[in-house]
Amino acid sequence: MTHATLRSEFESLIDPYAPVGQLGTGFTFTEGPIWHPIDHYLLFSDMPADTRRRWDAARGVVEIKRPSNKCNGMTYDADLNLIVCEHATSSLIRERPELRPQMIEEVLRLRLPVRGVMRTMTRDVELRGVTLPKGANVYIHLGSACRDEALFTDPDEFQATRPNAHKHTAFGALNRACVGAPLARLEIATALDVLIERLPGLRFAPDQGPLRYTESMIVPSLRSLRVSWDVRAKSAVQ
Ligand code: HEM
Numbered sequence: 001m002t003h004a005t006l007r008s009e010f011e012s013l014i015d016p017y018a019p020v021g022q023l024g025t026g027f028t029f030t031e032g033p034i035w036h037p038i039d040h041y042l043l044f045s046d047m048p049a050d051t052r053r054r055w056d057a058a059r060g061v062v063e064i065k066r067p068s069n070k071c072n073g074m075t076y077d078a079d080l081n082l083i084v085c086e087h088a089t090s091s092l093i094r095e096r097p098e099l100r101p102q103m104i105e106e107v108l109r110l111r112l113p114v115r116g117v118m119r120t121m122t123r124d125v126e127l128r129g130v131t132l133p134k135g136a137n138v139y140i141h142l143g144s145a146c147r148d149e150a151l152f153t154d155p156d157e158f159q160a161t162r163p164n165a166h167k168h169t170a171f172g173a174l175n176r177a178c179v180g181a182p183l184a185r186l187e188i189a190t191a192l193d194v195l196i197e198r199l200p201g202l203r204f205a206p207d208q209g210p211l212r213y214t215e216s217m218i219v220p221s222l223r224s225l226r227v228s229w230d231v232r233a234k235s236a237v238q
Contacts, residue, residue: 001016001017002016002017002018002019002020003015003016003017003018004016023042023055023060023061024053024055024060024061027046027049027053028046028047028048028049029046029047029048030044030045030046030047031044031045031047032044032045039056040056040057041054041055041056042054042055042056045068049066050066050067050068051063051065051066051067051068052064052065052066052068067161092160093160093192093196094196096160099160099161100189100192100193101185101189102160102161102162102165102166103160104185104188104189104192105162105165105166105168106158106159106160106162106165107158108168108170108171108188109146109147109152109162109165109168109170110146110147110156110158112142112143112146112168112169112170113170113219114142114170114172114218114219115141115142115143115216115217115218115219115220116139116140116141116142116143116217116218117139117140117142117172117176117218118137118138118139118140118218119137119138119140120135120136120137120138121133121134121135121136121138122134139217142169142170142172142173145168145169145173146168146169146170151164151167152164152167171184199229200229200230200232201228201229201230202227202228202229203227203228203229204226204227204228205226205227205228207226208224208225208226208227211225212224
């Protein structure tokens, strides 16, 4: 037997006698290999090279993104399923503190706490060929605006160095925009600094599946978030 599963429920997914083969060489330190069960490719990152690659039987190993800017342990597909959970010690957010303000904007853009707001039309308005009649209740999808492909390239991607990440609408817009935005940004930055400092290696717990939210058009919240971190050796704490 060449392969074994850590958990018995995965046994039906593997062939324990499949031959072991080398897919490629020349990588410095690869992490996060994830097998796509439908399209049959292996996705992985070369962390020091900040490059994402994939392997499939037809093309072998090909580079698909550089810089990948995905070293912070959280990579999602377009349906927001967690697809790569990489090693937190290589975390970009840890290693590049100067990028933290920008990354906070990018997280706000993709994971905005207030997904949308309601308005009542006070007059008829025509918007891109659609008439919004006076008196109509309108839902403004701030989350959709945050992924506006006319404004953001590859809008579903987390890009740590996205130059215009702050142009999101997580805090609303125009004269009803959030007055607490500067305080919220300060609180997030402070909390992040403290978490990184006090919980070394903070990462998703191995049993954290795709992130699931409560069903709400306004403020959905995470149903659960399972995390792990490293406990410092006693001698390192003293
Ligand atoms: C990450 C944190 C926060 C997010 C995502 C957020 C988001 C928003 C959004 C989207 C709106 C616009 C609502 C609308 O258009 O109807 C709003 C309005 C508002 N927010 Fe925040 N907010 C946050 C934190 C805060 C904090 C910390 C405060 C105060 C200490 C605050 C105070 C307000 C107030 C007073 C308004 C109403 C502004 C107005 O109608 O003129 N918010 N917020």
